Amino acid sequence: MLSAETLILQLAYALLVAAVLAPGMFALRSLIALAAAAFLARALFWTGDMIAAAWAGLLLAACLLLLGRALYERRQVRFSAEEKGMVDSLVVGLSHTRARHLMDQGLWLSGKEGDVLTREGEPAEHLYYLAEGEARVMSMGRQVGLLGPGDLIGELTVLSGEKASATVIVNGPARFWCAPAEDLRPYVEAHEDISRAIEHGFTSALKAKLRASNRIIAEGGGVAPAS
Numbered sequence: 001m002l003s004a005e006t007l008i009l010q011l012a013y014a015l016l017v018a019a020v021l022a023p024g025m026f027a028l029r030s031l032i033a034l035a036a037a038a039f040l041a042r043a044l045f046w047t048g049d050m051i052a053a054a055w056a057g058l059l060l061a062a063c064l065l066l067l068g069r070a071l072y073e074r075r076q077v078r079f080s081a082e083e084k085g086m087v088d089s090l091v092v093g094l095s096h097t098r099a100r101h102l103m104d105q106g107l108w109l110s111g112k113e114g115d116v117l118t119r120e121g122e123p124a125e126h127l128y129y130l131a132e133g134e135a136r137v138m139s140m141g142r143q144v145g146l147l148g149p150g151d152l153i154g155e156l157t158v159l160s161g162e163k164a165s166a167t168v169i170v171n172g173p174a175r176f177w178c179a180p181a182e183d184l185r186p187y188v189e190a191h192e193d194i195s196r197a198i199e200h201g202f203t204s205a206l207k208a209k210l211r212a213s214n215r216i217i218a219e220g221g222g223v224a225p226a227s
Contacts, residue, residue: 004046005042005046005047008038008041008042008046009038009039009042011038012035012036012038012039012042013035015031015032015034015035015038016031016032016035018031019031019032019035023092023093024092024093024094025070025093025095026067026070026095029063029066029067029070030063030067032059032063033060033063033064033067036056036057036059036060036063037056037060039052039056039059040053040056040057040060043056070095073095073096073097074096076096076097077096077097077099077100079096079099079100082108082131082132082175082177083103083177085131085149085150086103086129086131086177087099087103089129089150089201089204089205090129090152090197090198090201090205091194091197091198091201092197092200092201093196093197093200094193094194094197098191098193098194101191101194102187102191102194102198103177105179105183105184105187106127106177106178106179106180106184107177107178107179108131108175108176108177108178109175109176109177109178110173110174110175111133111170111173111174111175111176112170112172112173112174113170113171113172113173114169114170115169115170115174116167116168116169116170117135117153117154117168117169117170117176118153118154118157118164118166118167118168119164119167120138120139120140120163120164120165120166120167121163121164122163122164123157123161123162123163123164123181124154124157124158124163124164124181125158125180125181125182126154126158126178126179126180126181127152127153127154127155127158127159127178127179127181127184128152128153128154128168128176128177128178129151129152129153129176129177130147130148130149130150130151130152130153130174130175130176131149131150131175131176131177132149132173132174132175132176133148133149133170133171133172133173133174133175133176134146134147134148134170134171134172134174135147135151135153135168135169135170135171135174136168136169136171137166137167137168138166138167138168138169139165139166139167144166145166147168151205152201152202152205153168153176154168154181155201155202155205156202158181158184158185159181159184159185159188159198161181161185
């Protein structure tokens with residue numbers, strides 16, 4: 001049988017491993033705080049190592065301070081329902097303050113049927129986050145995809161400055177967040193944490209688009225003709 005001291009030590013190491021795999025800073029710091037508490041308990045009640053206890057206590061205090069600040073920021077920053085959806089899908093892991101800072105680089109707009117958001121073969125001038133409504137993806141005059149709430153538009157080209165690979169047309173009433181590419185590029189380059197969060201969001205969005213596009217093509221027996 002393992003002793004209580006050994007179990008506490010193994011628990012602390014397991015919490016550190018979990019912290020490395022945590023998806024966001026809040027979860028990471030919470031797990032490190034728990035690990036520090038376990039190390040502190042071991043030092044105080046079993047080994048009697050006051051130096052180890054001091055370091056564990058300092059680590060625990062630092063984590064609690066940062067967690068407290070994050071909770072305070074969450075109470076101060078408010079998001080609407082559509083903004084919350086964007087935060088949850090595009091910038092997972094960012095603090096509420098940083099997510100608000102990013103969101104303030106663009107604005108929310110209402111779209112209507114026929115609005116063209118990107119044009120095939122032309123540079124993407126804006127990044128869009130579709131909160132409500134649908135938009136069809138056209139390539140060489142044929143529909144190859146359908147976008148819905150939670151999808152990004154222009155994410156593959158807006159930061160690189162490359163030309164859009166498809167035309168995206170709004171199907172009906174829509175709501176979306178829109179940020180100019182010429183402003184967004186230098187902003188993202190200047191903020192490393194936001195750059196990492198956006199890259200992760202872009203990757204997730206691309207995977208979802210590929211799955212949806214493959215499903216449409218498979219159900220239609222090939223590339224669907226434009227309506």
